Amino acid sequence: MQRIDITKPLTDAERPSGPIVLTLGFFDGVHRGHQTVIKRARALADTRHVPLALMTFDVHPSIVYGGADASTFKYLSTLARKEELADQLGVDIFYVAHFTPSFARLAPQEFVDQYLVGLKAVVVVAGFDYTYGPHDVANMALLPQYAAGRFEVVTVPEQTLAGAKISSTRIRTALTAGDVDLAATLLGYDYQTSGTVVHGEARGRELGFPTLNIETPVHEWLPGVGVYVNRVYVQGRWYDGMASVGYNVTFGAGRALTVEINLFDFDAQVYGETVKVAWCHRLRGEVKFVDADGLIKQLQQDEVHSRAFLADHPW
Numbered sequence: 483m484q485r486i487d488i489t490k491p492l493t494d495a496e497r498p499s500g501p502i503v504l505t506l507g508f509f510d511g512v513h514r515g516h517q518t519v520i521k522r523a524r525a526l527a528d529t530r531h532v533p534l535a536l537m538t539f540d541v542h543p544s545i546v547y548g549g550a551d552a553s554t555f556k557y558l559s560t561l562a563r564k565e566e567l568a569d570q571l572g573v574d575i576f577y578v579a580h581f582t583p584s585f586a587r588l589a590p591q592e593f594v595d596q597y598l599v600g601l602k603a604v605v606v607v608a609g610f611d612y613t614y615g616p617h618d619v620a621n622m623a624l625l626p627q628y629a630a631g632r633f634e635v636v637t638v639p640e641q642t643l644a645g646a647k648i649s650s651t652r653i654r655t656a657l658t659a660g661d662v663d664l665a666a667t668l669l670g671y672d673y674q675t676s677g678t679v680v681h682g683e684a685r686g687r688e689l690g691f692p693t694l695n696i697e698t699p700v701h702e703w704l705p706g707v708g709v710y711v712n713r714v715y716v717q718g719r720w721y722d723g724m725a726s727v728g729y730n731v732t733f734g735a736g737r738a739l740t741v742e743i744n745l746f747d748f749d750a751q752v753y754g755e756t757v758k759v760a761w762c763h764r765l766r767g768e769v770k771f772v773d774a775d776g777l778i779k780q781l782q783q784d785e786v787h788s789r790a791f792l793a794d795h796p797w
Contacts, residue, residue, distance in 0.1 A: 483569040488537070488579040490588075492600045498575060502535045503527035504603035505573075506612055509538050511558030512567040514670040515609065515641035515648040520571045522638055523607035530604065533574035537597070538564060539581040546586045556703045558650055558657075563674065577601070590620040594628040607636045643668060660706040662761040672713070672760040675702045679716075679752045682742065691781050693726075693742035694752065696759065704741070709765045711788045713797070714743055715758035720797070721745045724788040725759070728768040744781075746789065763791050 488496050505523035509516045520536065527534035540561060544550040559567065565576050579585065579597070588596070593614045598606055606625065614620045622637045629635055641648045648668050656664040657673065665673045675698055682695035694714070698704050705727055712725045723745035729737045743759065765784055771777040 483565070483573055483576055485565060485576045485578065487540075488577050488597070490580070490582065490585050492596055496577075497600065498533065498535065498602055501530075501532050501602050501604045502575065503530065503532055503605045503607065504535045504537060504598065504601060506537050506606060506608040506614070508542065509536070509559075509564055509568070510542070510650040511653055511669055512564060512571070513558075513648055513650065513653060513668050514643075517571060517670055518641050519607060519609050519638045520568070520573065522636065523605070524572045526605050526607065526636065527574075532604065534572065535575035535577055535601065535603075536568050536573045537577040537579055537601075539579050541581050543581060543586070546581055546583060554700060557701055558653060558669075558673070558703050560676070560699070560702060563676075588615070590615045590624070591628050593620070594625070598629070599632055603633045605634045605636060607638065609638050610640055654703055657703055657705045660708040660710075660764045660767070662705050662710060662764055665705075666762075672762050673705070674761070675699075675704060675759050677702075677741065677757055677759060679755050679757060681753060682740065691744045691778075691785075692749070693744050694757070696741040696743060696757065698741055705761050705764075707739075708767050709784055710761055711763040711765060711791045712743055713760040713762060713792070714745055715760075716745075716748075716752055716755060717750065720760075721748050722789065722792045723748070724765070724784055725761075726768070744785070746785070762795065 486496055503523050503526050505520055507516060507519060524534050541552060542550065542555055545552045545555060561578065568576050608622060610622055612622055625635045646652065653665050653668050656668065662673055677696035677698045679694050680697045682693065707728045710725045710727070712723050713720045714723055723743050725741060725743040727741050729739055765787055769780065771780065
């Protein structure tokens with residue numbers, strides 16, 4: 483898959499060599515609803531024997547339109563993760579439009595003329611709620627009018643689960659509640675974050691459960707406080723384990739939030755390494771124990787339950 487960063491105005495170097503099918507969306511999380519859109523576009527590209535291109539943005543539109551804080555905004559998928567998921571779905575060209583205030587000021591017709599026609603799209607595919615400006619004048623129902631017969635418009639209807647829309651907002655709500663199981667159902671895969679292994683207090687080793695302390699990037703959405711079943715990608719392979727997202731309340735109040743992961747059958751020093759963390763299942767909430775012995779007994783039970791879950795849910 484080729485990645486191309488788009489600036490304003492579009493340059494010849496950013497244009498494809500021939501016609502494409504183009505799918506549009508921010509695609510945060512690349513969840514099952516997004517996957518339906520991309521797969522529909524992939525099928526149309528195959529039928530027409532042209533490449534499939536996806537166009538997303540480098541930042542969430544709410545940062546430009548709604549004044550959200552770019553320094554703290556959290557995503558379900560970083561741009562790198564989104565690119566990885568798009569590649570898995572068969573996208574040939576991954577366009578990243580830099581969503582500047584100048585880009586945001588484009589009128590709907592300008593956006594269509596400069597970017598959709600400019601990128602030589604013969605078919606444009608997007609979800610029913612995709613917008614390219616103010617909703618009342620830049621929605622999918624009006625896109626054929628702006629296209630003026632220059633490309634076909636395909637609108638993918640709403641995708642639902644249990645009677646409710648599959649959406650990035652619904653997934654964020656599930657993750658905040660610690661419901662990584664529901665998040666996985668909506669995403670179509672176990673939710674993943676990344677991070678760097680940093681030094682901690684080494685208390686886990688004293689308890690017989692050595693942990694990797696993970697510093698999660700500020701822009702990644704982290705599951706809520708609790709204890710989880712995990713898989714972690716480190717040193718070129720995935721390892722089974724269990725994680726705590728919490729404040730270590732057993733050892734005192736007012737502590738900072740930490741992510742600590744005990745990997746099974748792993749005893750390497752990996753400080754400074756970047757890891758991927760898959761959140762597979764929530765075991766329980768955070769509990770304040772009377773003493774370390776109570777915590778150790780609980781961790782022993784957590785390990786048994788984690789190993790059993792992972793054995794029953796192989797990748």
